Each structure stands twice: as C-alpha cells, then as structure tokens.
Amino acid sequence: MISFEAVCRMVEGIEPQELERWIHERWVLPESQPEGYVFHEIDVARVRLIVELRRDLAIGEEAMPVLLNLLDQLYAMRRRLKALADAIDALPESSRLALQALLNDDKETE
Amino acid sequence: MAQRNPYEVLGVGKDASAEDIRRAYRRLAKQHHPDLNPGNQQAEARFKEINAANDLLSDETKRARYDRGEIDESGAEKPQYAYAHYRDFAEGAPGAKYHAAEGMEPGDLDDLLAMFGRGTRAGFGGTRAASLRMPGEDYRYVLTVDFLDAVNGAKRRLALAHGKSLDVTIPAGVRDGQILRLKGQGGEGIGGGPRGDARIEIHVAPHPLFRREGDDIHLELPVTLAEASLGGKISVPTPAGDVAMTVPPHSNTGGILRLKGKGAPKPDGSRGDQYVALKVVLPEGGDPELTEFLRHWAPKHPYDPRRSMGRNSGKP
Numbered sequence: 277m278i279s280f281e282a283v284c285r286m287v288e289g290i291e292p293q294e295l296e297r298w299i300h301e302r303w304v305l306p307e308s309q310p311e312g313y314v315f316h317e318i319d320v321a322r323v324r325l326i327v328e329l330r331r332d333l334a335i336g337e338e339a340m341p342v343l344l345n346l347l348d349q350l351y352a353m354r355r356r357l358k359a360l361a362d363a364i365d366a367l368p369e370s371s372r373l374a375l376q377a378l379l380n381d382d383k384e385t386e
Numbered sequence: 387m388a389q390r391n392p393y394e395v396l397g398v399g400k401d402a403s404a405e406d407i408r409r410a411y412r413r414l415a416k417q418h419h420p421d422l423n424p425g426n427q428q429a430e431a432r433f434k435e436i437n438a439a440n441d442l443l444s445d446e447t448k449r450a451r452y453d454r455g456e457i458d459e460s461g462a463e464k465p466q467y468a469y470a471h472y473r474d475f476a477e478g479a480p481g482a483k484y485h486a487a488e489g490m491e492p493g494d495l496d497d498l499l500a501m502f503g504r505g506t507r508a509g510f511g512g513t514r515a516a517s518l519r520m521p522g523e524d525y526r527y528v529l530t531v532d533f534l535d536a537v538n539g540a541k542r543r544l545a546l547a548h549g550k551s552l553d554v555t556i557p558a559g560v561r562d563g564q565i566l567r568l569k570g571q572g573g574e575g576i577g578g579g580p581r582g583d584a585r586i587e588i589h590v591a592p593h594p595l596f597r598r599e600g601d602d603i604h605l606e607l608p609v610t611l612a613e614a615s616l617g618g619k620i621s622v623p624t625p626a627g628d629v630a631m632t633v634p635p636h637s638n639t640g641g642i643l644r645l646k647g648k649g650a651p652k653p654d655g656s657r658g659d660q661y662v663a664l665k666v667v668l669p670e671g672g673d674p675e676l677t678e679f680l681r682h683w684a685p686k687h688p689y690d691p692r693r694s695m696g697r698n699s700g701k702p
Contacts, residue, residue, distance in 0.1 A: 302546075309530060316480070318480045318483065321474070325472040348484050349486040356576075358477070
C-alpha cells in the first residue's frame with residue numbers, strides 16, 4: 277500500500293497539486309480510504325507514464341485524456357487478444373494446425 | 387574506485403572477437419604483472435583491473451549481459467529500472483482496472499473479431515452474424531477495507547475510470563484476499579457473449595488491538611493485579627462493541643478466555659469466537675502500599691515461576 281505522499285516522493289517531476297488533479301480527472305485511480313488515497317503498483321506506474329508522456333512527448337493537458345483513452349483501448353485489445361490466444365492454445369492440435377494453415381493461406385493469397 | 391569500461395581497459399572495440407580479447411589481455415597482463423613490476427603499486431592495481439575486464443569479456447554470457455546493461459563492470463547485477471513499466475501491469479490482469487471507456491470497449495471489437503466467425507472468407511462485406519461468442523473481460527479491482535468493516539460488513543464506493551463508480555457491499559466476515567464477484571459489471575462480451583464480471587480483491591487492513599485467525603478474533607487484554615487475583619466483571623472490546631466478561635479468580639498472564647460467538651460471522655450464519663489473552667499489568671511507576679506490602683510479605687507457599695525453564699533459577 278502506497279500513500280499519496282510516497283507517490284510524490286517516488287515519482288520524479290510531479291507536484292502534489294498535479295497528482296490531486298489527475299486523480300480528480302480519473303486519469304489515475306487510487307483507492308479512496310478514510311485516511312487518504314492508497315496507490316497500488318499499477319497506479320504508480322501509470323503516474324510515471326503520465327509524467328513521461330508530458331515530459332518526453334510534450335503531451336499537454338488537453339491531449340492527455342485522449343491519449344490515455346487510446347492507450348486503455350490498446351491494452352484492453354491486447355488483453356482480449358491474449359485471452360483469445362490462450363483459448364486457441366487450449367484447442368486440440370488438429371484445430372490449431374487447421375487455424376495455422378488458414379492463416380498461412382491468407383498470407384499467400386494477399 | 388569506480389570501475390572503468392572493460393573494453394577501454396583492454397583497449398579493444400565493442401565488436402572485438404574472443405580472439406582479439408584474449409590477445410589484448412595477454413599483452414597487457416604480461417606488461418603489468420605485479421611479479422614483473424615489484425613494488426609498483428600502480429601496476430598491481432592495473433593488473434587487477436585487466437583481470438576483472440578479462441573475466442567479464444572472456445565469458446560470452448557475462449559479456450552479452452554487460453552489453454545489454456544487465457550487469458555492471460564488476461559483474462554485479464544492475465537494477466534495470468528502479469521501477470516497472472506501465473505496460474508490465476497494463477497487459478496483465480491488473481490492467482483491467484484501467485479499461486477503455488464504454489462504447490470504446492473491446493466489445494466493439496465485434497467488427498474485427500467477427501472475422502473469426504464469418505462463414506465465408508470472402509471479405510468484410512458479408513452480413514452473417516459472428517458465430518464467435520466470447521465473454522467480456524473481468525475488470526479487476528483491489529479494495530482495502532478497515533478491519534472492523536471486514537468483520538461487521540460495510541458499503542463502499544469504488545471510483546472507476548471514465549467518471550463511473552461502483553457500489554460494493556462488503557459482506558460481514560469477509561477475509562483478507564477474498565474475491566467479491568459482481569456479475570455483469572465487467573467488459574462487454576463479443577458476438578453476443580455475456581458481460582464480464584467485476585472481481586474485487588479484498589485486502590483487510592490490520593487493527594491495532596484485534597488480530598484475526600480465520601473467523602476467530604484474538605485480543606490481548608491488560609488487567610490489574612487485583613482483577614487477575616480476585617476475579618471480577620470487566621469490560622472487553624469486541625469488533626461489535628464492548629461486552630462484559632467475568633475474569634475468574636486466580637487468573638494469570640497468558641490465561642485465555644473465550645467469548646463464544648463474538649468473532650467474525652461465517653458464511654453459514656454462525657460466528658467465530660473471540661479469544662482474550664490476559665496480561666497482568668502492575669501500576670505504572672509502582673505503588674507505595676503494594677511495595678510495602680510485598681516487602682513484608684513472607685509467602686507460606688513460595689513459588690518459582692522459572693522452574694519450567696529447567697535451570698537453577700530463582701535465587702542468584
């Protein structure tokens with residue numbers, strides 16, 4: 277469990293007021309506890325990501341939510357494709373081979 | 387002393403072959419060998435450096451790891467990054483906390499994944515419905531709950547991405563690590579598949595007084611010398627509030643009393659118990675009368691509390 281103050285210490289280049297705003301905008305979703313916010317590792321990584329996007333890619337406040345939403349879509353897509361890939365992995369070999377053949381077939385006819 | 391880049395030490399390029407490295411090492415080692423330079427401290431230091439560089443670069447595995455920046459000049463593990471990348475989490479299950487906005491969900495991948503289900507592989511023009519049904523993603527959250535809320539139950543609101551929130555009823559007796567599943571609160575299904583669920587992992591915060599073991603509650607209760615010796619009714623905190631408990635006469639530190647049914651609720655409706663461990667506490671700073679009494683007290687039945695330690699204890 278990581279506190280708000282700890283995040284401000286851990287992540288270079290962030291001001292408490294900014295983090296407060298990002299939480300308000302729901303860019304970052306710490307748990308809200310009576311004694312304050314509780315961050316998990318993924319939340320801290322996301323704060324770092326936002327800091328880096330701003331510093332290294334010069335993404336402004338206006339564009340940030342758009343970018344974050346696109347990233348969330350991308351990761352959601354990747355998680356779903358992973359689930360699909362796992363399901364395919366669990367298929368009998370004959371089915372996997374058939375699928376592979378079809379995929380290769382597609383490539384050749386393109 | 388900060389170590390130098392082993393390539394510089396040996397005076398070879400990054401692309402040097404194993405043979406180049408061996409030759410460079412032999413040449414320098416000969417030149418700086420301490421036995422050939424008696425009394426020359428510098429040569430000795432240099433020789434050590436050359437050896438360390440050779441150790442690293444002559445071992446293909448170590449050299450590759452050094453080149454990738456995984457180990458430092460001394461061969462010690464180097465922390466890659468002091469922190470993990472967002473994608474390390476986002477692609478795993480915890481990433482589902484930051485799911486995409488409604489309407490931009492992978493449910494909309496229907497169009498895309500419908501390809502899997504098309505009867506003909508004629509292209510995208512077909513109008514047949516997708517036959518691939520895939521349930522939506524489970525959204526995962528972690529919720530830390532107060533110790534007493536976990537025992538007594540509570541309602542909590544979880545803030546979700548994109549301005550949404552989720553009301554969570556924490557059932558009384560919930561345990562640390564237990565997962566609450568809210569049916570249908572996850573991502574949209576694909577091809578008419580069911581919605582995923584919200585999986586909320588409960589973390590129970592510790593309590594300064596109570597400790598939980600399964601459905602039982604443990605508490606250490608300080609009592610006075612008089613309460614322990616003479617017994618009596620005292621008030622004991624439980625997660626549901628204070629209750630009266632009778633301390634039997636001649637109680638002692640370590641004595642455990644059970645309050646039946648004062649523990650956490652179990653799924654079957656019954657409750658665990660609360661165990662109260664007594665701890666005799668003497669008055670802070672001593673009590674003049676008690677001290678005086680003990681000074682003149684010659685017990686008729688002397689006792690040795692250290693007897694079970696099996697050594698010559700008691701009197702020094």
